[in-house]
Amino acid sequence: MAVIPKILVFAGSMRSGAFSGKTADVAQKELAMQGAEVTRISLADYPLPILDEDLEKEKGVPDNAVKLGRLIAAHDGLLIATPEYNGSIPPLLKNTIDWVSRVRTENGPAFRPFVGKVAGLCSSSNGHFAGIRCINHLRAVLVRCQLEVVTPECSVPDGGSAFDADGNFRDERLNKSMEHLCRTLIETSHMLSTRA
Ligand SMILES: Cc1cc2nc3c(=O)[nH]c(=O)nc-3n(C[C@H](O)[C@H](O)[C@H](O)COP(=O)(O)O)c2cc1C
16 A cells, blocks of 8 residues: 555646646645645646657657656556636647557556546636536546546636735635545545555
8 A cells, every 4th residue: 555645746738827737736735735745747848749640650659658657657646737728628638648548568568557546636717617617528538548536626717816926725615625635636546555
């Protein structure tokens, strides 16, 4: 059993000042406060071409997808903070998930980074709906990739005014939902690693 769960945190946007990046920062702090070992990354450090099966056939899965796959495999769980584009998953995040889902083998034995990992989801937007349409799509995609996605979520509306100067949520209800999400993610990571 992993005594200290290892959680990988990233946002589905690499925009400077992204609301999803700020939400991921809050999650990173909360997870660390609750005792998790947290790794925070930016998808900007893992650039990937748009997935195209001709390209995959010709050149294989890109190194950055394999690197990300190894990083995911080295953690118990993921915390993803996503923006919402046209009611769904932004292309950066979907393309990254799709590439990592193509990482299959490493020197022979089966290697499927997502399978059996636990995930917690946050969303944010500049509007009142807080990206909740996207989070439902993201949940379905990750379940399809065989992750266990925990039920609690943290969705941040009105990103332009949601954070104070220190990057904390202004609304106490958001702190409560982030606290609940992180606690459930850690507990589920423990439970799954005990079962493994
Ligand atoms: C192509 C595109 C589509 C968008 N669609 C939505 C949407 O469906 N719902 C929403 O609340 N915001 C939408 N937005 C606005 C985003 O919430 C806003 O740009 C937000 O800042 C993006 O997330 P980020 O701050 O994490 O980069 C859209 C933005 C773009 C660029």
